[in-house]
Amino acid sequence: MAMTEVVVENVEQNVKEVLARYGNNPARMIEILQDLQDIYGYLPREVLREVSHQTEMPLTRVYHVATFFKAFTLKPRGKYTIQVCTGTACHVKGSYRVLERLEDVLGIKAGDTTDDLMFTLETVNCVGACALGPVVIVNHKYHAYMTPAKVESLIKEYREQ
Amino acid sequence: MKRIESREALLELYRELAGEREKEEKYIAVCTGTACLANGAQEVYDAFKEELAKRGLDIQVKKGEGSVSLRGTGCHGFCGRGPLVAIHPRKIFYQLVRPEDVPEIVEKTVVGGELIDRLLYEDPVTGERVLHEEDIPFYKKQMRLLMAANGQIDPKSIYDYIAIGGYQAMAKAILDMEGDEIIQEVIDSGLRGRGGAGFPTGWKWEDAKKHQSPVKYVICNADEGDPGAYMDRSLLEGNPHSVLEGMIIGAYAVGATEGWVYVRKEYPLALENITLAIEQARELGLLGENILGSGFSFDVKVARGGGAFVGGESSALMASIEGRVAEPRSKHIHATESGLWGRPTVLNNVETWANVPIIINKGAQWYAKIGTEKSKGTKIFSLVGDVNHTGLVEVPMGITLREVIFDIGGGIPGGKEFKGVQTGGPSGGCLPQSQLDLPVDFDTLDAAGSMMGSGGMIVMDENTCMVDVARYFVKFLTEESCGKCVPCREGLKHMLDILTRITDGEGTMEDVELLEELGYVIAHASLCGLGKSAPNPVLSTIKYYKDEYIEHVRDKKCRAGVCKALVKYIIIAENCTGCHVCFKRCPVGAISGEPKGIHVIDQEMCIKCGICKDVCKFDAVKVV
Numbered sequence: 001m002a003m004t005e006v007v008v009e010n011v012e013q014n015v016k017e018v019l020a021r022y023g024n025n026p027a028r029m030i031e032i033l034q035d036l037q038d039i040y041g042y043l044p045r046e047v048l049r050e051v052s053h054q055t056e057m058p059l060t061r062v063y064h065v066a067t068f069f070k071a072f073t074l075k076p077r078g079k080y081t082i083q084v085c086t087g088t089a090c091h092v093k094g095s096y097r098v099l100e101r102l103e104d105v106l107g108i109k110a111g112d113t114t115d116d117l118m119f120t121l122e123t124v125n126c127v128g129a130c131a132l133g134p135v136v137i138v139n140h141k142y143h144a145y146m147t148p149a150k151v152e153s154l155i156k157e158y159r160e161q
Numbered sequence: 162m163k164r165i166e167s168r169e170a171l172l173e174l175y176r177e178l179a180g181e182r183e184k185e186e187k188y189i190a191v192c193t194g195t196a197c198l199a200n201g202a203q204e205v206y207d208a209f210k211e212e213l214a215k216r217g218l219d220i221q222v223k224k225g226e227g228s229v230s231l232r233g234t235g236c237h238g239f240c241g242r243g244p245l246v247a248i249h250p251r252k253i254f255y256q257l258v259r260p261e262d263v264p265e266i267v268e269k270t271v272v273g274g275e276l277i278d279r280l281l282y283e284d285p286v287t288g289e290r291v292l293h294e295e296d297i298p299f300y301k302k303q304m305r306l307l308m309a310a311n312g313q314i315d316p317k318s319i320y321d322y323i324a325i326g327g328y329q330a331m332a333k334a335i336l337d338m339e340g341d342e343i344i345q346e347v348i349d350s351g352l353r354g355r356g357g358a359g360f361p362t363g364w365k366w367e368d369a370k371k372h373q374s375p376v377k378y379v380i381c382n383a384d385e386g387d388p389g390a391y392m393d394r395s396l397l398e399g400n401p402h403s404v405l406e407g408m409i410i411g412a413y414a415v416g417a418t419e420g421w422v423y424v425r426k427e428y429p430l431a432l433e434n435i436t437l438a439i440e441q442a443r444e445l446g447l448l449g450e451n452i453l454g455s456g457f458s459f460d461v462k463v464a465r466g467g468g469a470f471v472g473g474e475s476s477a478l479m480a481s482i483e484g485r486v487a488e489p490r491s492k493h494i495h496a497t498e499s500g501l502w503g504r505p506t507v508l509n510n511v512e513t514w515a516n517v518p519i520i521i522n523k524g525a526q527w528y529a530k531i532g533t534e535k536s537k538g539t540k541i542f543s544l545v546g547d548v549n550h551t552g553l554v555e556v557p558m559g560i561t562l563r564e565v566i567f568d569i570g571g572g573i574p575g576g577k578e579f580k581g582v583q584t585g586g587p588s589g590g591c592l593p594q595s596q597l598d599l600p601v602d603f604d605t606l607d608a609a610g611s612m613m614g615s616g617g618m619i620v621m622d623e624n625t626c627m628v629d630v631a632r633y634f635v636k637f638l639t640e641e642s643c644g645k646c647v648p649c650r651e652g653l654k655h656m657l658d659i660l661t662r663i664t665d666g667e668g669t670m671e672d673v674e675l676l677e678e679l680g681y682v683i684a685h686a687s688l689c690g691l692g693k694s695a696p697n698p699v700l701s702t703i704k705y706y707k708d709e710y711i712e713h714v715r716d717k718k719c720r721a722g723v724c725k726a727l728v729k730y731i732i733i734a735e736n737c738t739g740c741h742v743c744f745k746r747c748p749v750g751a752i753s754g755e756p757k758g759i760h761v762i763d764q765e766m767c768i769k770c771g772i773c774k775d776v777c778k779f780d781a782v783k784v785v
Contacts, residue, residue, distance in 0.1 A: 026484055028464075029484040030466070034467070064486055065484070065485070068487065068643075069472075069486070070468035092621055101772070104770070126390070128196075128427075130546075131241040131243075131545055135199070142199030148775060
């Protein structure tokens, strides 16, 4: 399957708008990058360059923040982000088996996106729904008490949506 | 919203709102905390809304006799049983409520005053149905100083908070008390930081007060990163104003003019509710210039975390607010002298701040009566894992682990054996059966090789492998280590290599010794709390579960059936009915057998995914 092309548009304008939200204050870099990621689904190279340009911060500094925090991704994301909670309670209840099964079914490792840009698979360190573990979250929807046996039908459900 | 300019105005508003609340004959409280929402609480709330409107009972439509108000409240704590609904004034407590149940609840209980048996909690021991929240064993031994309001108020309404006496402690503090008096009160109360380390809160404030500076900050650390812990999230979601009120009092005491709440981005609802709370408080004049005419001005901003565990470390958190990466610095100068932007800063955790209004309202003496000699007040724990009743529990300090796990938590499900309880998150340790009668307080848990931490309490049964748990935490910390100092960055990596070797069945006895040695070095040479406490999960499991390490190394056996390299899945012939389900579901075709015949797993092909065990209804698949 060919990698779907991602178009990055309106970079200058979007960066300008987001910066204005935070009074053009580079101290709010984490939130600035989070908002930009909300627009593009990830942090494209052009966007980081533009942030550096408009804030007059060295690109290395912007890149440092963008690669330090787990919230950021420099790669395009899928239509659905599947987060497997790997908090302690979920781990004890077998979330690692659910993760392995998801990796098998999707043919990607945690942190990657399928070539058709349908699914991004990632792990998250506890979402605080510990009483319901193992928990899998697909685009903010919680799926409680997951098992490896439920994985295939879950993926099918989203593929058909 | 009308600004409140004086104490009298606040009091008047309180009387008016409290009076209105008393007149409210009937109200329905639907828990809309994250866990209940995940279980469908929004649909339940909407169904109530619709049903009440249909019957013309909605108080927002028609005030007067018989009308009912509906509240989406914060977390009630009994998360394993959600969605939870309480029907007032009788406080009838329904659990596992579905939208389909709603018309019946309104018809029978709200209007008719009858009970619906199947929605009441059933005591697993006596089989009796329990009517009220406080009579359920899960709640009986709790002491809910901080959590109680969660079930009574709509966290999105500042008026609800004021109606139950909110912001009165603030008024008392900023109008009647000097900063030093407040600090003395907090010192006398014995309050210690709930974020994990247990540093006396009043001392921290005293130190920040001492340092002269035109600008000082207070920070609320809501970067609750310990996996398996979510009490701060519930407080911030369910009662954000209590945290804010605590911060205002603290800021006044130390002379700060600006506050920050640092919330992790994995908690969208907490972020939403605290942001709204700040806006509402500002509109009413409880934040901003000249609060209640006291001459004291203070405002609060919210910062979103970026998803880094180390971001919860105080100096790393401040770096992160300043827009830099969350790397800790060495702390020979305290934040109370030079913290955020080089100014004196008081940083406390969510739960700590929420305790402050209670101390000011009720007095240090009252507060100090709760708990043990050196650990005062209550502590909220997230009781999760292999335990019957999962959720948030608030207990007085000094209660034993056994009481929490067996009386409140109802013991281990499925008649399995208790193996251990993990407290303190990745910085804590695992404690076995022999330690269950330890009182829960800061110093006792430390001495036992674990720690109180922020309040995660993960119960583990016989199917948990302790070596795997140690490996799990070290892997977590390896990924979360910021990489600034060598002992943590490199040491943990080696620990992970060794533990992986052991769980793969390739470890040696020397490896276990090396783990202990490495642990000692990392604990003593790391820069910040993350590294210093990182070896705890390994050292505590070696201390209490050494035989499991030895089994992995010597016998190549994992008794819990967790470590893949050391186990295999087999089908017990006597139990197999030939239902053929596992055959159909096996993703690699490793199972052979005809329908109605006995099935067999090909060990060469098996990838040990566990699906056959999950789908077998006859308990025929075993892990050996």
